[in-house]
Amino acid sequence: xxxxxxxxxxxxxxxxxxxxxxxxxxxxxxxxxxxxxxxxxxxxxxxxxxxxxxxxxxxxxxxxxxxxxxxxxxxxxxxxxxxxxxxxxxxxxxxxxxxxxxxxxxxxxxxxxxxxxxxxxxxxxxxxxxxxxxxxxxxxxxxxxxxxxxxxxxxxxxxxxxxxxxxxxxxxxxxxxxxxxxxxxxxxxxxxxxxxxxxxx
Amino acid sequence: xxxxxxxxxxxxxxxxxxxxxxxxxxxxxxxxxxxxxxxxxxxxxxxxxxxxxxxxxxxxxxxxxxxxxxxxxxxxxxxxxxxxxxxxxxxxxxxxxxxxxxxxxxxxxxxxxxxxxxxxxxxxxxxxxxxxxxxxxxxxxxxxxxxxxxxxxxxxxxxxxxxxxxxxxxxxxxxxxxxxxxxxxxxxxxxxxxxxxxxxx
Amino acid sequence: xxxxxxxxxxxxxxxxxxxxxxxxxxxxxxxxxxxxxxxxxxxxxxxxxxxxxxxxxxxxxxxxxxxxxxxxxxxxxxxxxxxxxxxxxxxxxxxxxxxxxxxxxxxxxxxxxxxxxxxxxxxxxxxxxxxxxxxxxxxxxxxxxxxxxxxxxxxxxxxxxxxxxxxxxxxxxxxxxxxxxxxxxxxxxxxxxxxxxxxxx
Numbered sequence: 001x002x003x004x005x006x007x008x009x010x011x012x013x014x015x016x017x018x019x020x021x022x023x024x025x026x027x028x029x030x031x032x033x034x035x036x037x038x039x040x041x042x043x044x045x046x047x048x049x050x051x052x053x054x055x056x057x058x059x060x061x062x063x064x065x066x067x068x069x070x071x072x073x074x075x076x077x078x079x080x081x082x083x084x085x086x087x088x089x090x091x092x093x094x095x096x097x098x099x100x101x102x103x104x105x106x107x108x109x110x111x112x113x114x115x116x117x118x119x120x121x122x123x124x125x126x127x128x129x130x131x132x133x134x135x136x137x138x139x140x141x142x143x144x145x146x147x148x149x150x151x152x153x154x155x156x157x158x159x160x161x162x163x164x165x166x167x168x169x170x171x172x173x174x175x176x177x178x179x180x181x182x183x184x185x186x187x188x189x190x191x192x193x194x195x196x197x198x199x200x201x
Numbered sequence: 202x203x204x205x206x207x208x209x210x211x212x213x214x215x216x217x218x219x220x221x222x223x224x225x226x227x228x229x230x231x232x233x234x235x236x237x238x239x240x241x242x243x244x245x246x247x248x249x250x251x252x253x254x255x256x257x258x259x260x261x262x263x264x265x266x267x268x269x270x271x272x273x274x275x276x277x278x279x280x281x282x283x284x285x286x287x288x289x290x291x292x293x294x295x296x297x298x299x300x301x302x303x304x305x306x307x308x309x310x311x312x313x314x315x316x317x318x319x320x321x322x323x324x325x326x327x328x329x330x331x332x333x334x335x336x337x338x339x340x341x342x343x344x345x346x347x348x349x350x351x352x353x354x355x356x357x358x359x360x361x362x363x364x365x366x367x368x369x370x371x372x373x374x375x376x377x378x379x380x381x382x383x384x385x386x387x388x389x390x391x392x393x394x395x396x397x398x399x400x401x402x
Numbered sequence: 403x404x405x406x407x408x409x410x411x412x413x414x415x416x417x418x419x420x421x422x423x424x425x426x427x428x429x430x431x432x433x434x435x436x437x438x439x440x441x442x443x444x445x446x447x448x449x450x451x452x453x454x455x456x457x458x459x460x461x462x463x464x465x466x467x468x469x470x471x472x473x474x475x476x477x478x479x480x481x482x483x484x485x486x487x488x489x490x491x492x493x494x495x496x497x498x499x500x501x502x503x504x505x506x507x508x509x510x511x512x513x514x515x516x517x518x519x520x521x522x523x524x525x526x527x528x529x530x531x532x533x534x535x536x537x538x539x540x541x542x543x544x545x546x547x548x549x550x551x552x553x554x555x556x557x558x559x560x561x562x563x564x565x566x567x568x569x570x571x572x573x574x575x576x577x578x579x580x581x582x583x584x585x586x587x588x589x590x591x592x593x594x595x596x597x598x599x600x601x602x603x
Contacts (some may be wrong), residue, residue: 031557039564040557043544054461059255061264063463064526071529124265127272142244142348147544149553151350155232155241162240260456262465325466328473343445343549352551356433356442363441 008183015190016114017073019107024049024077025100027144028084034148042081044144049077052140056115056132060122101201109194111137112165113186116172130169137165137193160200168193209384213311216391218274220308225250225278226301228345229285235349243282245345250278253341257316257333261323302402310395312338313366314387317373331370338366338394361401369394410585414512417592419475421509426451426479427502429546430486436550444483446546451479454542458517458534462524503603511596513539514567515588518574532571539567539595562602570595 027048031041050067057065067074115136119129138154138161145152154161168189175185228249232242251268258266268275316337320330339355339362346353355362372393376386429450433443452469459467469476517538521531540556540563547554556563570591577587 034553034558036553036557037560040554043557043564058259058460059266061262061463065461065530068526068530071527074529074533124269125272127275128266128269131275146347146350146548147554147557149350149548149551151235151237152241152348155237155244155348156235158238162244259460260467262463325470326473328476329467329470332476347548347551350551352436352438353442353549356438356445356549357436359439363445 004183012110012186015106015110018103019110020049020073021076021080022100022103022107023052023140024080026097026104026141028081029097029100030144030148030150032084032088036148038081038085041085042078044147045077045081046074047147048140048144049073050140051143052111052136052138053115055139055143056118056136059135060119060124060132062118062122102198105194105197105201108137108161108165108197109168109190109192112168112193113172113189116169116189117182117186120173120176126170126173130166130173133169133172133189134162134165138162160196164193164196164200167196205384213387216307216311217315219304220311221250221274222277222281223301223304223308224253224341225281227298227305227342229282230298230301231345231349231351233285233289237349239282239286242286243279245348246278246282247275248348249341249345250274251341252344253312253337253339254316256340256344257319257337260336261320261325261333263319263323303399306395306398306402309338309362309366309398310369310391310393313369313394314373314391317370317390318383318387321374321377327371327374331367331374334370334373334390335363335366339363361397365394365397365401368397406585414588417508417512418516420505421512422451422475423478423482424502424505424509425454425542426482428499428506428543430483431499431502432546432550432552434486434490438550440483440487443487444480446549447479447483448476449549450542450546451475452542453545454513454538454540455517457541457545458520458538461537462521462526462534464520464524504600507596507599507603510539510563510567510599511570511592511594514570514595515574515591518571518591519584519588522575522578528572528575532568532575535571535574535591536564536567540564562598566595566598566602569598 024045027045028041030048031044034040036044046067050065054065054067057063112133114133116129116133119132120126124132141154142152145154171192172185172189175188180188225246228246229242231249232245235241237245247268251266255266255268258264313334315334317330317334320333321327325333342355343353346355369390373386373390376389381389426447429447430443432450433446436442438446448469452467456467456469459465514535516535518531518535521534522528526534543556544554547556573594574587574591577590582590
């Protein structure tokens with residue numbers, strides 16, 4: 001029987017995969033809307049999915065990056081891009097932002113909690129550590145929009161997005177300060193960021 | 202009685218604070234003009250104030266960043282954004298680029314001198330070290346404009362800006378080469394960059 | 403009489419110089435089209451020529467950068483910018499993308515091969531190593547276009563560009579795996595990327 005830690009790791013990996021896929025799909029949508037070619041769609045998906053975490057790791061001077069350590073996900077990304085382009089050409093299925101906003105909210109929570117956790121573990125003070133969580137969760141989307149030549153949605157859409165990550169990051173900081181067990185603190189932080197975002201939708 | 206070094210450090214910190222605030226205010230102006238939300242305004246202010254120095258530190262592989270080491274300034278930035286938005290909603294006070302061009306010129310000089318100094322101290326040859334000074338002084342503004350979906354002012358405004366930083370950087374390099382005392386070299390470099398910019402206004 | 407390695411190194415340096423110049427000229431063209439000032443043209447040329455390699459080095463955590471180690475090339479770049487602006491003002495010579503597409507294709511091949519090689523040497527797995535080659539070869543142009551406020555050509559032009567780099571990178575990976583001598587593998591990788599690009603023109 002698996003113990004609690006194993007279950008937590010398994011859930012964490014599953015949610016992270018879902019979140020990466022949701023972020024990648026937001027890149028797919030943006031790339032199609034801008035009539036990019038296959039390469040362009042792959043690049044924008046890659047920036048949306050891995051851009052935030054990679055920027056966080058560059059700022060924290062962490063290596064290897066997630067996508068260097070788990071290259072399988074890059075194949076998933078390339079496969080998704082090719083399959084999506086094929087599907088869109090042969091069917092009239094339209095998938096919209098509404099379809100990905102729930103996994104996107106999960107991704108927001110998860111990246112916030114893991115970004116803040118990694119930054120605190122690297123000795124970063126509270127506020128910059130929270131910002132590392134926010135950067136992990138939001139800069140993928142910001143890079144996606146910059147490359148698509150748009151003012152980033154996260155910076156002008158008045159519905160809370162980065163603010164949910166900001167609150168979630170502080171939840172993690174206070175969980176650590178009050179010596180809440182790590183897994184619980186992680187779940188509280190990710191849950192509050194995701195919950196606030198879901199409430200705003 | 203404080204000695205000369207203490208006075209220099211104090212002046213340096215005060216001017217740096219003024220420069221960071223001026224750069225942040227240029228981000229505030231840009232964010233308001235583009236009708237960003239509060240988060241967008243904070244991000245653009247942060248890029249304008251800390252973007253150039255952070256990029257320089259990534260290139261030089263220096264850690265911790267200024268804003269990780271002095272998180273208090275992040276609170277100042279968030280507070281300024283919230284206060285400015287409140288003020289702009291309740292009063293009809295308009296603040297314009299003219300109001301910030303003097304502290305901005307001070308910031309240009311100071312970032313140029315400190316960027317060049319840090320790069321030389323890390324063993325960078327003269328020209329790339331000068332460019333690190335120029336990057337510190339100008340890339341905050343460039344990132345601000347890229348995120349706001351504009352061609353950066355620093356790249357198309359025909360009035361000298363980066364060129365002043367370039368000259369100031371060389372002043373520092375020659376001051377070091379002719380064994381001018383560090384504080385004097387720093388003041389000469391920052392003074393010539395700021396002075397040239399002021400003359401161009 | 404020079405041995406084979408010396409000849410290889412000499413050819414490598416010559417082709418790399420040609421490729422950097424071609425990439426810089428693509429930045430010059432973009433900067434002129436967008437009516438940037440001299441500083442803007444230098445920045446865009448610098449991003450186009452050194453941006454891809456610098457980003458690769460930041461991701462791989464390699465120092466010093468090419469342009470820090472060989473500052474002479476920065477003078478070449480500044481000199482080219484000033485000379486080109488002077489020429490364009492005094493003559494009616496128009497140089498177009500057609501004129502630089504051959505050296506650009508050479509640059510594509512060379513950056514692909516060297517980026518993949520450096521990444522494998524740093525212990526990166528195959529697919530991310532190939533992507534490091536693609537990033538070296540293409541992100542200079544992507545940064546150039548982002549700063550010029552355009553959707554990057556590499557992401558929307560339907561003619562293969564990054565795809566040629568992708569194939570070239572895999573040629574290098576398989577050459578290493580089948581224990582082809584390094585210089586031969588390098589030439590095969592660079593040649594296939596350049597050849598595919600040339601075939602697509």
